[in-house]
Amino acid sequence: MTAHADAGPYGLAAAAAHQLRGPLSSIRLRLQLLGERLPDVAELPGVLREVDRLAALLNQILRWGAAGVSAPGPEPVEALDVAAARVDAWSVVAGARDVRVDLTGTAVTALHTHGALEHALDVLLDNAVQAGPPGTTVTCAVHAAGRYARVSVTDEGPGMSDAELAYAGRPFWRGEAGAGRTGSGLGLSIASSLLTASGGRLELARAASGGLSATAVLPLQPD
Known part of the structure; x- marks a missing residue:
């Protein structure tokens, strides 16, 4: 979704x-x-x-x-390199919560406005680490599908209901009481805005593990 x-x-x-x-x-x-x-x-x-x-x-x-100022055009970014750097940074926080963060995937060159993927992954990894119970694993996976690069962050937390998935990207949405996800409700909305401005999108879905799978989707750099 x-x-x-x-x-x-x-x-x-x-x-x-x-x-x-x-x-x-x-x-x-x-x-x-x-x-x-x-x-x-x-x-x-x-x-x-x-x-x-x-x-x-x-x-x-x-x-x-700012009024009258537009974002620069998309620039190429090595999605796997960005993911590796953010996984490394968040592994320290995850370790303190007894949560493991793994990275899988292949090298993929995507297009984004500068900093968009990096910030989106900060939001997604933060949410996943906070949602995952001690002893669980957060997985970040990078791959290409069709004309897009897909960078997914999947946790083993409580996941979201259909109603939550429908509203999760809206500003100040906090989720159902007791769902195990906290915060201002701005993170996913801002990440979604940055990805959209890059020609991509943010997708949220229930994971096979029962947790949440959040995916930053960006256009691939043309050959």
Whole structure:
């Protein structure tokens, strides 16, 4: 099932980016101060790189969402490389929850607006890791099908009902009480908007395991 993006390609994303930019700057400053007090924390440089990556993405979204400014045209991206980097980053969070994240697939060159696939995978992996009970596995799979690249994230959590699947991509939708999925309800909607602006879409479906399978679909780069 295709997730909805009701607010246009960048309207909702830009509004959310505006709200997030300030808190993210504050987090970075506090991390820098922490690094000065605890210079031997090995993980800190990697955390700062993640913060800078997110700040750059927010700034891009704000520029694209400004009046009279359109998003740049799609550019090629190696989907398997992006997936590998995001799986590696989220494996640390998953490990703390006793959840394993695996990557499978083949090299695929897709087209997207800069940062769209990366951000979409952050949303999908975050949701999957939060939904998966301890001892389960989240699987990220990359492959080509027809004229599209498909990057799927599948968890072994509680999954979604038909009603939930129909509304899951809408802004501020939170799901049924007790379903095991938390958050603001903005993540899937923003990811869907970014993928749609890249000529793709976000698909949500029940997995064979009973969990959720969320797929970022993007056009393949023409030969």
